[in-house]
Amino acid sequence: MFEITSFFPRAVMQGVPLLFGSTGETLTEKSGNLNLGIPGVMYVGAISGVIGAFLYEQSLPSPDAINGFLAIATPLVCSLAGSLLMGLLYCFLTVTLRANQNVTGLAMTTFGVGFGNFFGGSLIKLTGSEVPSIALSATSSWFSRSLPFADKLGWFGEMFLSYGFLAYLSIITAFIASFIIKRTRIGLNLRAVGENPNTADAAGINVVRYKYVATCVGSMIAGLGGLYYVMDYASGVWSNNAFGDRGWLAIALVIFTIWRPNIGVFASILFGGLYILYLFMQTGENLALKELYKMLPYVVTIIVLIITSMRNKRENQPPASLGLSYFREER
Amino acid sequence: MLMNKPNRVPLVHISKRGAIKWYAVLAVRIAAILLALIVCAVVTMALTGENPLSIYATMFKGAFGTSRKIWNLCQNLALLLCVSLAVTPAFKMKFWNIGAEGQVLIGGLATAACMICLADKLPNWLVIILMIVSSIVAGAIWGGIPALFKAKWNTNETLFTLMMNYVATQLVAYFVIVWEMPKGSGKIGIINQSTEFGWLPQIGDYKYLLNIIVVAVIVIAMYVYLNYTKHGYEISVVGESERTARYVGIKVERVIIRTMLLSGAVCGIAGLLLVGGTDHTITTTIAGGRGFTAVMVSWMAKFNPVVMILTSFLLVFLDRGASEISTVFGLNQSFSDILTGIILFFIIGSEFFISYKINFRSRSEREAEKEAAQNV
Numbered sequence: 001m002f003e004i005t006s007f008f009p010r011a012v013m014q015g016v017p018l019l020f021g022s023t024g025e026t027l028t029e030k031s032g033n034l035n036l037g038i039p040g041v042m043y044v045g046a047i048s049g050v051i052g053a054f055l056y057e058q059s060l061p062s063p064d065a066i067n068g069f070l071a072i073a074t075p076l077v078c079s080l081a082g083s084l085l086m087g088l089l090y091c092f093l094t095v096t097l098r099a100n101q102n103v104t105g106l107a108m109t110t111f112g113v114g115f116g117n118f119f120g121g122s123l124i125k126l127t128g129s130e131v132p133s134i135a136l137s138a139t140s141s142w143f144s145r146s147l148p149f150a151d152k153l154g155w156f157g158e159m160f161l162s163y164g165f166l167a168y169l170s171i172i173t174a175f176i177a178s179f180i181i182k183r184t185r186i187g188l189n190l191r192a193v194g195e196n197p198n199t200a201d202a203a204g205i206n207v208v209r210y211k212y213v214a215t216c217v218g219s220m221i222a223g224l225g226g227l228y229y230v231m232d233y234a235s236g237v238w239s240n241n242a243f244g245d246r247g248w249l250a251i252a253l254v255i256f257t258i259w260r261p262n263i264g265v266f267a268s269i270l271f272g273g274l275y276i277l278y279l280f281m282q283t284g285e286n287l288a289l290k291e292l293y294k295m296l297p298y299v300v301t302i303i304v305l306i307i308t309s310m311r312n313k314r315e316n317q318p319p320a321s322l323g324l325s326y327f328r329e330e331r
Numbered sequence: 332m333l334m335n336k337p338n339r340v341p342l343v344h345i346s347k348r349g350a351i352k353w354y355a356v357l358a359v360r361i362a363a364i365l366l367a368l369i370v371c372a373v374v375t376m377a378l379t380g381e382n383p384l385s386i387y388a389t390m391f392k393g394a395f396g397t398s399r400k401i402w403n404l405c406q407n408l409a410l411l412l413c414v415s416l417a418v419t420p421a422f423k424m425k426f427w428n429i430g431a432e433g434q435v436l437i438g439g440l441a442t443a444a445c446m447i448c449l450a451d452k453l454p455n456w457l458v459i460i461l462m463i464v465s466s467i468v469a470g471a472i473w474g475g476i477p478a479l480f481k482a483k484w485n486t487n488e489t490l491f492t493l494m495m496n497y498v499a500t501q502l503v504a505y506f507v508i509v510w511e512m513p514k515g516s517g518k519i520g521i522i523n524q525s526t527e528f529g530w531l532p533q534i535g536d537y538k539y540l541l542n543i544i545v546v547a548v549i550v551i552a553m554y555v556y557l558n559y560t561k562h563g564y565e566i567s568v569v570g571e572s573e574r575t576a577r578y579v580g581i582k583v584e585r586v587i588i589r590t591m592l593l594s595g596a597v598c599g600i601a602g603l604l605l606v607g608g609t610d611h612t613i614t615t616t617i618a619g620g621r622g623f624t625a626v627m628v629s630w631m632a633k634f635n636p637v638v639m640i641l642t643s644f645l646l647v648f649l650d651r652g653a654s655e656i657s658t659v660f661g662l663n664q665s666f667s668d669i670l671t672g673i674i675l676f677f678i679i680g681s682e683f684f685i686s687y688k689i690n691f692r693s694r695s696e697r698e699a700e701k702e703a704a705q706n707v
Contacts (some may be wrong), residue, residue, distance in 0.1 A: 034489065036429075063670070102427050103491065103630045106623050107675035114668020121663030127377065143546035206419065255490055287517075288508035295501035298494045305494070309486040318487055323427075326660065329346065 005155050007273070007280055009162055010302050013233050015272030016163075017042070017243075019170045020225030021250025022268065023261045028218035029254060030181060031092060031211045032225050034323040036105025039220050039247020040112020041086045046230045047116040047224020048082025049075035051123065053231070058129055063138050071142040075231060083223025086112060087216035095211045098325040109247070116226075117240045133237070134191025142288040143228075156269040166228040171265050173221055178262035188215055194319030197326040207326055223252065249275070252301040258308055258316045271297050342697070344690045347352050352353040363681030364645075367674040374673065377658045386656065393655020394648050403652055404537040404657075406609065409546040410601060411643045414625040416553045416620075416636055417597035420590045421474075423557065423624075423634045424570045426481065430492025432622025433499030434473045436596045436615070438602025440503050441469035443613040446529035446606070447510050447520045459607075460630050466603040473499065474595020474618040475588060482584035503615050521611050542604045549597065566590055584612075591592065624671075631678055646671060663702045 028035045035041070053075040060066060080150035090108055093099045124131060144164040153161065157216055181187040192200040193210045201207050229243055230236065253271055257263040274297045308316045359550035372383035379386070394404050414431050423427040437520030449642070453461075473495060480486035512520050523529060557563040565586050569576045576583050585637040601621075606613050624646060685707040 028400070036489075036493075047400040071542065081506060093679055095591075096658075097585045098687070099679045099682055102429065103627055103675075104679055106626050107672055107679060108427070110620075110675070111672025117665035118663045118669055122378075125661060158497065163513070169505065192350060194438065196335050237650070239686050248493065248497065251490070257673060274434050284479060291501050291508060292503035294504070295498055296496040302494045302498070304482055306484070306486055307490055322487075327347070 005158055007276075008159050010220070010276055011269050011270070011273035012163065012167065014275045015268035015270075016167045016170045017225035017229045017233070018253050018271050019174055019220045019245050019252045019264055019268035020228060020252035022257065022264050023170070023174045024218035024220070024222030024223060024225075024255045025192075025251055026218075026259050026261050026264070027148075027177055027181070027221070027259070028215045028260065029319055030187075030190050030323055031214035032196045032197060032319055032321040032324065033090070033211060033215050033327070034101050035090055035215060035218070036102060036251070037086065037090055037108025037112060038251055039245070040115075041083050041219045041222050041248070042226035042229075043112045043243060044115030044194075044226070045220075046078045046225070046226030046243060047238070049079035049227040050134060050230055050236075052078030053136045053236070054060045054127075054134060057136060057138055058127065062299060064096060064143075065136050068142055071139045071155075075143075075227060077111060079223050079227040080220050082204030083219045083226075083307055084216055085105065086223070088212075088217070091212045091215050091305075094325060095208055095215075098327055101323050101325065105278075116243070120238045120240050129202065136231070136236030138236075140231050143231040144235065151183075154201050164228075164232040168223065170228070170268075174261040174265050177221075178260060181261070185322050186247075191319070193322060197321055197327075201328060203327075204303060213328075221249070222247075226300040227304050242315070249297060254320075255308075256301050258304070259318065262292035332605055333497055342692060343470075346688050346690060348686055348688045351685060354704060356396075357672060359681050359684050360678070363677045367677035370677070371411070371670045374669070378662065381660070385653075389656055389659055389661065391503070391654025392649075392650040393653075393658075396655075400651070402537070404647060406417075408538070408640075408644055408647045409543045410609070411621050411624060411628060412649055413549060413593075413601040413604065414598060414621045415632075415639050415643055416549050416592050416627040416697075417601060418622075418625050419594075419629045420557060420566055420638065421594040421635050424566045424587065424590050426478070426587060426591065427489040428477075428492050428591065428594055429473065429489060429623065429626055429673070430477065431473070431594075431625050432497045432507055432618045432620070433492070433496035434598030434625075435602045435605065435618040436496075436499040436503050436576050437473045437623055438470040438599030439606040440467040440499075440602070441465040441599070441616055441706050442603045442606040443510075443519070443522060444506070447519075448638065450523055450526070450528050453529060459531065462529060462607055463600075463603060466599040466607075468599070470599020470602060471592045471596040474591045474598065478588045478591030481591075482587045487658050500615050503579065503613060503617075506611065507615065518614065519612050522613075524611075529607065530611060531604075539609070541587045542608050545600070545604060549600070550636050550640065557634075557636065562589070626670045628674055645674070649674060652679060692701065 016199060021038055025035060025038050055070075056070060056074045057063070086108060090104060091144065093104045094101050106225070119135065122136060146162050146164060149157070175221035181190065189200065189205045190210055191207060192203065193207050197207045225246075226243065230238055234242060249271060252269055253264060256271070257267045275294070277296065281290065370387060375381070375386045376383055393400070395401055414435060417434070418431050420430050441464070442462045445458055445465055449458045449461065477486070477488050477491040477495060480491065481488045483503045497653065507519055510519050531541055534544070557566065565581050567578070568579070568581060569583055569586050573583055576586070607618055610617060618700045626637055628646060631642040649659055649671050654664055655669045656662065657664050657666040
């Protein structure tokens with residue numbers, strides 16, 4: 001039997017990047033933009049944070065001179081700025097220039113993943129510094145710092161209080177996003193834009209502005225997922241392609257939660273658990289079986305996708321205009 | 332009626348273009364690519380400190396430097412083109428199949444299965460026929476599943492096909508460990524290296540010539556299929572308007588399933604060429620992102636199989652050239668992804684100027700309109 005106290009925290013830590021990604025993508029999709037560039041955005045969010053932290057650490061006279069506030073603020077601001085730029089690029093191409101969303105998204109993923117791996121692999125050479133690898137342990141320790149009394153509380157502390165602040169931020173963000181979408185006028189307008197931009201426009205809602213803001217904020221939230229992964233989960237060590245296909249898994253999570261970020265809080269832990277389940281399964285000699293366990297999150301997502309479309313309940317459907325550009329003069 | 336705030340008259344008015352001359356389209360596209368190349372040169376210059384001319388010289392050398400490099404370029408071009416052709420009929424129908432990656436993998440897996448499990452049990456020619464059939468069937472099934480659900484319950488195909496990629500990846504990962512050679516290495520080496528059993532035949536001395544010929548045949552076949560057959564016509568009608576298609580009596584569900592079976596089958600052939608004709612092994616990354624790149628190749632060519640030769644050439648050239656730059660200047664290999672991304676953004680953006688017209692209003696016009704709005 002595996003131990004829940006060691007399984008659960010690891011599932012949560014796997015789930016946090018997915019939760020950030022899916023919250024961001026849900027906001028984006030609610031405005032009718034299917035941003036398939038989210039994996040790229042998350043890479044850019046991660047590498048921007050790393051670049052910020054790297055330059056900050058390099059500028060310090062000694063590792064002891066680190067300032068806690070700057071250690072967190074520099075990567076955070078850089079990461080947000082990086083993913084904001086990606087969001088703006090996506091909006092400019094799809095909203096202003098009305099380009100095809102699938103193509104734009106895939107191009108952004110190519111670009112973003114390449115951008116991350118390129119700077120991750122060449123940052124040391126480009127800045128001409130003399131460190132062997134990117135290991136930002138000093139700044140990372142500020143990100144993964146948990147509450148001081150967490151380890152005094154036994155299993156409870158280990159399961160619920162042992163995470164860095166970004167993990168809690170991801171949960172808070174998800175609940176706030178959920179509240180805004182469901183309970184506020186802004187959310188109502190946003191959903192109207194995603195369902196039928198023509199009607200929304202006729203009702204006096206500024207469609208372009210809603211699409212821009214929702215997509216950019218969504219990108220920034222998703223970028224934080226990349227930042228959490230590299231600064232907290234990976235302890236500040238960047239290795240190329242380590243982030244893997246988590247970006248696509250975040251998009252899967254959006255479907256799995258049927259476009260509800262508050263469900264995402266629990267679903268992300270479930271997905272995180274499924275993602276690492278193979279580590280805890282007693283497969284003995286049969287290593288191959290572990291690979292089949294890794295398939296689970298995707299299979300589950302496909303099943304949810306099929307069931308929601310078969311039951312055809314109106315509140316569980318994707319936004320009606322998802323993936324379509326809006327042009328006012330088009331009939 | 333008196334208004335507190337005079338109506339704002341925007342500076343530009345955007346309207347849809349009607350017909351546009353072919354040379355204007357060409358001019359816009361060339362301008363976009365030139366602009367993109369300038370931006371790429373500036374970015375490369377900033378990172379390497381070289382002058383742009385020598386950068387492009389390096390890229391040319393990387394792509395066409397030796398005859399081996401040219402063959403490599405043609406080979407990569409053929410495979411990317413094959414996957415792009417595969418997704419095209421689906422896209423023309425507005426069925427966003429972004430699962431080509433998985434369909435190629437499954438085709439490759441079926442090929443590898445035949446090569447490994449049937450080695451020395453059947454004659455070589457029979458195994459090769461079985462490889463061809465099984466890869467086509469496997470790809471078709473992988474593409475057909477999402478189509479079936481789309482036709483029956485309108486399940487979102489973009490997300491479904493995307494997820495199928497990872498199911499295929501894990502399935503390949505599973506079999507890689509089952510068939511690993513040597514045991515414990517976690518990978519399959521070159522399959523039947525000594526006997527060359529199940530390898531697609533080599534034409535003369537040219538290792539990749541067969542792949543190139545096969546893909547050339549598919550280009551022509553696809554062009555004819557899309558433009559001169561009843562099926563191709565039905566695909567266009569369904570893509571333009573599903574309602575019209577139903578109204579004129581086209582069975583939309585059948586067209587969707589049939590087209591996706593075809594799309595998956597051609598992806599399966601790509602998998603066959605990769606495993607049986609090129610690499611003679613299988614890994615989870617053997618498709619190498621071609622399934623996603625193919626989406627952009629096909630879209631840039633406006634779903635025209637012949638133009639696709641050009642667009643896939645552009646992307647393959649960039650890839651080879653940029654990887655030469657990264658080798659020469661000691662940069663990371665992902666550099667080519669950045670350049671590809673930049674070029675794609677420009678081409679994607681340039682489409683706007685082809686389908687829409689921007690009408691600037693002169694100052695006097697704006698004044699007049701403002702006045703008119705106030706006097707209503």
